[in-house]
Amino acid sequence: MEFISKLFPNVVHKVPELFESFQQTLFMMGVSGTISFSIGMIFGITLIVTKKGGILENAVIYNILDKIINLFRSIPFVILLAALIPVTRFVVGTAIGTKGAILPLVFGTVPFFSRQVESALAELDSGLIEAAQSMGNNPVEIIFRVYLKESIPSIVRAVTITSVSLVGLTAMAGAVGGGGLGDFAIRYGHQRNQVDVTFATVIILLIVVNLIQGLGNYIIKKASH
Numbered sequence: 001m002e003f004i005s006k007l008f009p010n011v012v013h014k015v016p017e018l019f020e021s022f023q024q025t026l027f028m029m030g031v032s033g034t035i036s037f038s039i040g041m042i043f044g045i046t047l048i049v050t051k052k053g054g055i056l057e058n059a060v061i062y063n064i065l066d067k068i069i070n071l072f073r074s075i076p077f078v079i080l081l082a083a084l085i086p087v088t089r090f091v092v093g094t095a096i097g098t099k100g101a102i103l104p105l106v107f108g109t110v111p112f113f114s115r116q117v118e119s120a121l122a123e124l125d126s127g128l129i130e131a132a133q134s135m136g137n138n139p140v141e142i143i144f145r146v147y148l149k150e151s152i153p154s155i156v157r158a159v160t161i162t163s164v165s166l167v168g169l170t171a172m173a174g175a176v177g178g179g180g181l182g183d184f185a186i187r188y189g190h191q192r193n194q195v196d197v198t199f200a201t202v203i204i205l206l207i208v209v210n211l212i213q214g215l216g217n218y219i220i221k222k223a224s225h
Contacts, residue, residue: 007196008197008199008200009196010188010194010196010197011200014188017184018184018200021180021184022181022204024098024180025171025180025208027098028098028101028105028170028173028178028179029163029167031102032101032106032109032166032170033163033166035102035106036105036106036110036162039106039110039114040109040110040111040112040113041113043117044113044114044115044116044117044121045117045143045147045148046065048117048121048147049139049143050065055129055133055139055142056139070111072107072108072110072111073115077104077108077169077172080104080107081104081173084104087103088100088103088104091103096177096178097178097179098178098179100178101170101173101178101180104173105166105169105173109166109169112162113158113159113162116161116162117155117158119158120151120154120155120157121151121155124146124147124150128146129142132146153220153224156219156220157216157220159216160212160216160220163212163216164213167205167212170182171185181204182201184197184201185197185198185201185202189201
């Protein structure tokens with residue numbers, strides 16, 4: 001403890017606040033991640049089945065969804081945070097704190113994850129789709145029994161990559177008062193020049209990222225066949 005106190009003198013006096021910030025980061029990741037993965041999965045599947053040559057080919061739906069995803073992917077997250085302030089206030093009643101960060105996090109994560117899912121499903125051997133169609137499977141059955149079932153390792157990889165990216169976005173949300181570890185690091189580490197606070201935050205984020213990556217790799221290894 002004496003060594004830790006010397007190494008992180010300012011952090012020692014802010015342990016309860018650091019723990020609260022960590023909880024806020026987990027909350028933002030959990031809520032925004034659940035919403036983003038659900039919507040992104042639907043969008044990704046829609047893109048793959050409505051594209052040219054897809055099992056539900058529809059140029060209108062594909063082009064509209066494709067353009068919307070490209071639009072939001074092209075906007076830097078910090079700018080997106082500011083641009084969505086009126087919408088965030090209307091939806092959740094506030095544009096600051098963890099609640100205020102959820103909506104921008106969803107808007108920033110869904111386009112990225114949708115593309116990841118699209119790429120994961122696109123890796124599937126087209127012969128499997130043709131075989132399923134020849135056996136009389138309808139589009140819904142093909143989506144669940146072929147696309148999703150056979151692409152589990154690729155989808156898990158997409159979830160892992162997106163989760164790691166989401167860690168960075170939650171930290172960035174702290175720049176505009178979104179709470180969490182990013183806000184903690186900016187308030188003390190940057191604005192008050194307490195370097196040990198910044199280092200402690202970085203270490204925690206590195207641990208979180210490595211845990212996510214390790215869990216993802218384990219599931220991919222178990223699901224691969």
